[in-house]
Amino acid sequence: MSVTLGIDIGTTKVAAVIYDTEQRNILSCASKNTQADLDRGEWLSEQSVDKIFQALDEVMNSLETDHKKKVSAIGVTGQMHGVVLWNENETSSLITWKDRRASGHKLIAEINRVSGAEQLKDGFGITSMACLARENKLQNWTCAATIHDYLVYRICGLARPVMDPGNAASWGCFDVYNRGWDMKAIKELNIPETLLPEIVPSGAKAGCFDADYAEKWDIPEGVPVTAALGDNQASILLSSDCPENEIYLTLGTGAQLTVVVDKEDLLELEMTPAMEIRPYVEGRYIAVAAPLCGGQAFAWLADTVQCWLKELGLPELPEYELFRKLDALGVNGDSASLDVKPNFIGERHAPELTGSIDKISLDSFSLSNLAASLARGIVANMKNMISPGLLVDKKCVIGSGNAVRRLNAIQKMIEQEFNLPLVVKESKEEAACGAAILSAKVE
Numbered sequence: 001m002s003v004t005l006g007i008d009i010g011t012t013k014v015a016a017v018i019y020d021t022e023q024r025n026i027l028s029c030a031s032k033n034t035q036a037d038l039d040r041g042e043w044l045s046e047q048s049v050d051k052i053f054q055a056l057d058e059v060m061n062s063l064e065t066d067h068k069k070k071v072s073a074i075g076v077t078g079q080m081h082g083v084v085l086w087n088e089n090e091t092s093s094l095i096t097w098k099d100r101r102a103s104g105h106k107l108i109a110e111i112n113r114v115s116g117a118e119q120l121k122d123g124f125g126i127t128s129m130a131c132l133a134r135e136n137k138l139q140n141w142t143c144a145a146t147i148h149d150y151l152v153y154r155i156c157g158l159a160r161p162v163m164d165p166g167n168a169a170s171w172g173c174f175d176v177y178n179r180g181w182d183m184k185a186i187k188e189l190n191i192p193e194t195l196l197p198e199i200v201p202s203g204a205k206a207g208c209f210d211a212d213y214a215e216k217w218d219i220p221e222g223v224p225v226t227a228a229l230g231d232n233q234a235s236i237l238l239s240s241d242c243p244e245n246e247i248y249l250t251l252g253t254g255a256q257l258t259v260v261v262d263k264e265d266l267l268e269l270e271m272t273p274a275m276e277i278r279p280y281v282e283g284r285y286i287a288v289a290a291p292l293c294g295g296q297a298f299a300w301l302a303d304t305v306q307c308w309l310k311e312l313g314l315p316e317l318p319e320y321e322l323f324r325k326l327d328a329l330g331v332n333g334d335s336a337s338l339d340v341k342p343n344f345i346g347e348r349h350a351p352e353l354t355g356s357i358d359k360i361s362l363d364s365f366s367l368s369n370l371a372a373s374l375a376r377g378i379v380a381n382m383k384n385m386i387s388p389g390l391l392v393d394k395k396c397v398i399g400s401g402n403a404v405r406r407l408n409a410i411q412k413m414i415e416q417e418f419n420l421p422l423v424v425k426e427s428k429e430e431a432a433c434g435a436a437i438l439s440a441k442v443e
Contacts, residue, residue, distance in 0.1 A: 003027065003070040005219065006436030007056070008231060008429060009078035009148050011096065011253045014056045015429045018067040019436035029428055030062035038093055043104030045123075046093040049084055052147065060217040068218050074155070074209060074225045075439030077234035077431045078148030080170035083125035085141035085195070086150070094147050097123040097170075097254070098292065101131050103351035115173060115185035121348035125171030126191065133190040144195040146170075148228035156207030156225050163197035164204070165279035166230040176277050176285065177266075200227050202281045205442045226439045232256050232288060233280055234434030235400055239425050243284075245395040249382065249414060250430075251403035255294025257382040259390040261285045273349040274385035281438065289385030290348070295403030297342035297355075297378050298410070301371060302326060323406070326371050330409030333372030335416075337364040340377035347385075375409040379417045391418070399424045 002021045008014065015031035036051035060068075081097035100122045102108045111130050112120050120127045125146065132138050145153060145161040153161040168174040173182040173189075181196055200206065206227040214221035229237075236248050236258060243260035250256045261269065262284060266277065269287065280286045293300075302323055306316050317325070338360065343353040357370070383391075397420050403410055405424060414422045427433055 002072060002440050003067065004073045004075060004436040004439045005068075005071045006075045006077070006429075006432035006434070006439065007151065008234070008432035008435065009052060009056070009151060010231065010431070011079045011098070014052060014059055015432045016056075016059045016063060017429050017432045017436055018063055018071060019433055021437055021440040026428065026433065028064040028067045030059045031429065032059050043100045045096045045098035045100070047096055049091050049094055049147070049150070052094070057216070065218055069220065071219050071223060073223055073439040073442055074219070075435030075437070076148050076152050076225070076228040077231045077435040078146060078151070078228065080146065080167060080230040080232060081123045081125060082146055083128050083144055083171070084147050084150050085138070085144045087140060087142045092141065095128045098345070099123045099128055100346070100351065102127050103346070105131070107131060107134070108351065111189065114188050116188065120172045122351055123348065126173045126186065126189065129191045129195070130189040138192060138195070141195060143197075145197050146228065149197060152206050152225055152228050155210055155213045157210040158207050161197040162200045162206050162227050164200060164202040164227045164229060166202060166233050167228060168199055169276070169278045170230060176279055179279065202227070202229060202233070202279065203438050203441055224439070224442045226435075226442045229435055229438055230278070231431040232258060232278065233286065234431040234438070236260070236286065237281065237434035237437050238427055238430045239398045239400055247391060247394050247397045247418065247420070249397050249399050249404065250401040251295045251378070251410060252401040253294065253296050255291045255378070255382055257289040257386055259287050259386070261287050261390070270387045270389055272385060272387055274347060275387060287386060287390055289382055291381050291385065292347055293342050293344045294378065295401065297344060298326075298374060298403060298407060300344060301374055305367075326367075327407050327409050329368035330371030330375050330407070331412055333366070333368030333370070335372035335376040335413065337369040338373035340370070340373045342374060342377045342381055371409060375407070375413045376417065378410065379413040383417055394420060396420055397422050400430045
């Protein structure tokens with residue numbers, strides 16, 4: 001039996017699994033909401049690193065001790081695009097993938113003009129650091145990384161952080177084909193080269209588990225730790241059976257629609273403004289459409305209903321009951337009666353976008369029609385962002401994330417929009433399990 005530990009630092013929670021990679025079975029699992037969001041004002045999205053690590057300590061202490069003692073390798077994954085900076089004495093807050101300071105200050109076009117990259121978007125690590133550089137707020141830091149790369153740095157006691165190509169690509173100013181930083185663009189943005197992590201292959205050994213963390217978490221000291229993997233790639237590692245036949249759709253706080261692509265097919269690929277190419281494992285690539293508002297869009301409907309009830313002086317519904325009722329209405333509603341665009345917080349390729357509801361008539365604007373049309377809009381928004389050629393000859397959609405797993409209205413719309421069967425994997429904590437699977441291969 002090969003027992004490994006997988007850790008996932010998500011946008012709203014942290015999770016850990018102890019995984020039997022031979023039987024592909026979770027032996028122990030725990031998660032906790034971090035409640036790490038910081039109120040930084042308009043456009044900014046930052047989180048407390050201390051609160052994230054406090055939640056992780058609690059999660060690790062919740063895992064079964066007998067299984068922890070058998071761990072032979074550790075894999076780490078987490079929310080992509082974001083950046084945390086540190087020096088010997090202090091650590092910054094995490095600037096997350098949801099940050100919109102660049103477009104809020106109307107700097108995106110200028111940042112891309114200066115860098116020559118023309119692909120930098122809100123929430124990308126390089127974009128966020130370029131904004132900090134303009135405010136002279138980079139000079140005191142010595143290292144930068146994603147939050148999950150920072151975790152690897154800490155639990156291995158590394159001198160410098162390391163980063164795999166997938167995470168580097170999520171930052172921007174990274175050549176996904178040659179797998180190296182665009183140093184000219186980074187220099188033009190006044191980002192010190194010394195901040196950048198060293199690039200290592202996906203799945204490479206980053207270091208060995210540190211003695212202090214071994215004592216705190218009750219995990220064997222010295223076991224190998226792999227370089228952190230993006231949560232998008234990690235989820236696919238768990239879900240994938242036959243990449244040539246599958247489309248991968250994840251709906252959590254955000255959303256990701258993903259197709260695996262071989263390197264030789266990239267040159268013929270028709271790109272769309274919203275699509276990204278990210279490195280994957282074993283030299284392959286993934287084409288990704290990542291709307292900013294995924295499952296969060298359906299949560300918007302629930303929040304709106306609660307606000308209406310409150311304004312009417314009526315008692316609010318328990319959250320679980322409200323979601324259950326809205327989901328049932330969405331399943332039975334007419335999804336074609338309204339045209340809902342769920343771009344409530346813009347999109348990376350078009351920050352100016354807003355949400356909209358069209359085709360409203362005197363009898364179309366029922367709650368059931370709104371729930372159904374919103375579910376269709378969420379799925380259609382993802383599908384429209386990716387090159388149609390990538391969806392040809394696929395056999396099924398592999399669904400993951402809480403919004404897919406819990407909302408029948410979303411499941412129904414996925415099958416209708418793609419005209420393919422939906423396969424929902426029963427695994428919990430897909431990204432953490434994928435990181436655990438990858439760590440079993442470390443040498």
